[in-house]
Amino acid sequence: MSRLLPFALLAGLVVLPLALGPNPYLLNALIVTGILTIGAMSLNLLLGFTGQLSLGHIAFFGIGAYVSALTSLGFDVDLGFGIRAVHEPWPAALGFLLATVAAGACGYLIGRLSFRVRGAYFVIVTISFAEVVRLVALNWVELTQGPLALTNIPAITLGLPGLGMWTLKTKLQNYYLVLGVGTLCYLAIARLVGSRFGRAMRGLKENEPLALSVGINATRTLTVAAVISAAMAGAAGSLYAHYLRIIDPDVFLFATTVSMVIMVVAGGKGTLMGPVVGGLIFGLLPVALRPVMAPEAQWIVYGVVLIVILFVMPRGIVPGLAVLLGGRPARAVPVLEANPAVQR
């Protein structure tokens, strides 16, 4: 089952809009869910495969969104000392690339840091990082418009030589764009995890002293994982900005990181399909719950579901179901051992 699931799911998602017909509301929910799922997949790379609980993941997502939006909108900022930074609008597709690069660069910093501070310290430092970025976005009004929000962000335009250009304005186009980027990210992570590098990552997570003794370079491994993870989150953020066409500093809210963490943990951290399954369930749950309960009650359900899953299926839904259905456990890595990093 675990081997067929990805293909069945992809096929299902490809034909889904045709089955739905023109229903902009559901399509919108699917697109936002897809974007958050990409974020969850990238978080899983750190949380699931290297065992680093980064709770500032939304920073990369938000940085991607802002970099992409500003690249395509242009800006004119006074940097002080009589220096002005003026930028003319560039195509949105270029913004997407820059967003990926910028977020990856921030990931490099966090990756270096993760080797220096571990465990609870790492968690708190990543949260702080995200908050600082949020406050900069809120207060550097000249660049980011602050709480006024960046509006009228252009849609992404794709061009193929000889075939013409498409501006991805409709929901259907954006749906397939997100699905395409999501699939690419999935394949990239699958490739990475299966490689030598992936074994190094998991080795570090399961038994660091042993991994170090066999010559695995911990700093390098963690840094590379963080860069890739952050770059993917940045790409997701860019898709988010160009789809919604408006972003404000609340994109950095801790609650969104929590949503992604729930997706990863509920789906199954350290498995390839976990964040996808978790993402679809928790992304679409609000759609299902909206007619029956108020938003605050939905969040109560979220919290309870998270706790219940940690009780009954501490490894998450995907590995849990695999065991239930009698198959061998999906490529799940044992739950983290007590984190040795916090000195007592």
Add this chain to the structure above:
Amino acid sequence: MLGRFTLTTAILLALAATAARADAIRIGVNEPLTGPFAASGTYVVNGAKIAADEINAKGGVLGKTLELVIEDNKSNPTEAASVAEKLITSDKTPVMMGAWGSSLTLAVMPKLMDYETPMLVETSSSGKITTSGNPYVFRISPPSSLEAETFAPMVDRLGMKKVDFLVLNNDFGRGAATDFGKMLKDKGVTVGLVETMDQGAQDMSAQLAKLKASDADTIMITSSVDQLVLLFKQMAALGLKKRVITTGGSQNPDQIIAQAGAAADGTMHLTTFLPWSPDRTPDPKATEAFIDAWKKRGFAFAGVTESFRGYDGIRAIAHAIEKAGSADPAAIAKAFWSVDFVGLNGPIRFAKTGPAGKESGQSKPDVYLIEIKAGRVVVPSL
């Protein structure tokens, strides 16, 4: 597998929910019910409900009842935009009211263009809303330039020489600082500090310490009622005693008196409604009827200065639907131009503003200056 199962369930549930009642006309209401603007948004929604119930009791519009679809935009622009999208695409509302704050309304506006659906703006005051060329926007609240213009004659009589500003760091606050600052400079008044605060800020003591040290005689403040209460308390705690004038029409003076007590004494406020003396409002009977209905529902009197906009907003929308003769977005957008009735704070009829060919509608309400004296609201004679 599991993912798809949930998906089908979700779709079925959503479709069940979108099956609209055929005999009702739905109006989307996009207001902040949580977050920093929750108090004000809730008042507006309660006012809207009174209007809808009143209209439905008289037989509805075009023989159909009005049904309000109320959604919380969490005082956040991105959320406001997605709420608008939800209301239009999922709930199929042909017309909306919203979104309280200027930044919230501005975030919704591109959606109006995308789906060609009109929205009545009941509270926002930024000039940008009606000057950006969005023909689906119809506003009944005064832009801050209009407020400043009405206030201009009082500047000399109050003897203002130098003014500092303390405003929200968003379109609402910054717009007010710009428009009032321009008017004051034209009148030869010096504009000193312009301090900003975040909409969720709780502790403004640092800004206030700065303002205390300045030599200005007046502080003009633009914010929502909850923050104003905090500000007045903190000003009293700092012993900051200067003339204070608030703008924006979201001050609910009675709530300020109740919650800030003596700390609010002597403060002045620019408001757009005079519920304290119904006889001085444009339609005294309607004002009294509205205040009665408000009290009958057990709401605090303090809310009427905010909720009357929700009430007038829904009434204006009902008039537009009536004139349109159908619940079609395009027909309603067109019919807004022929709306003409007396609201609780002046005639509601829309004048064309903004770039030619795609003008927005702006109604011109009354603006009053009131003062809190010994725990009571008085209209100062200037």
Add this chain to the structure above:
Amino acid sequence: MDELIQHLVNALILGGTYALLGIGLTLIFGIMNVVNFTHGALYTVGAYVMYLAAAALGLNFFLALPVAILGGLLLGAAIELVLLRPFRGSDIDTTMLVMIGAGIVLQSGTLWIFGGVAKAIPSPFPEAPLQIGPVSVSWLRLFVLGAALGLIALTYTLINRTKLGLAMRAAFQDADTAALMGVDVHRIYTATFALGSSLAAAAGALLGPVYVVFPQMGGLAELKAFAIVILGGLGNVTGAAIGGFILALAEELGAGYVSSGYRDAMGFLIIIAVLLYKPTGLFAKAERIG
């Protein structure tokens, strides 16, 4: 100069409640190795209990305060018994996620029950401030500082002068050995979590009347508590107390002389700087608490 003195006084007063928040969080981390993501929600609950008791039920202000603290104590004990005890022995990440889930439930619960509109708690103190030369302080804030300092002193006494405190210190140093020596570690953990929670509730109940009470108030308070705890070194009670005052000072001076918009950023910038320079906190003395 006058402005500077006013900023310093403001910082001193704010610092008291910050210290209270930090001590509660650092105790729980130090003894139980749990990063408590319900701390902000407990702060909110404390403020709402204070509101219910003082504003809605009309209880005397000074009686409502102990009621709120007791509320935090009981809720904390319940959380520990129901949610943390079954996860004893799990790794720190799992308990952290359980606490995140519980925090979401508590915060959304208060939103559901009380609605999003902020509530005000009336204070029994006169509006007119105490004026000393150029500096003015409100009586309410002075009371808040006094109460916070009193509660901090009580906590110190509890840890250093009582049998329970002795057992807590034993469990902090080595839970296994403490268990062998006859200490009921489960009971100590429950007591610790309840104590930490009551301090968070106390901070909420004290700041509720100063500001306003609303469901999301705990979010920023929680992040600030993290900052304070990091500053002081995880598990270091004295460090957290000093950290509270340092954070308040940094915020107040930052807001006054740099930019008021970056007020809340000060704490996080300090965290990042401290961790880069001295990853174990400014006052790392993690061998003992108290």
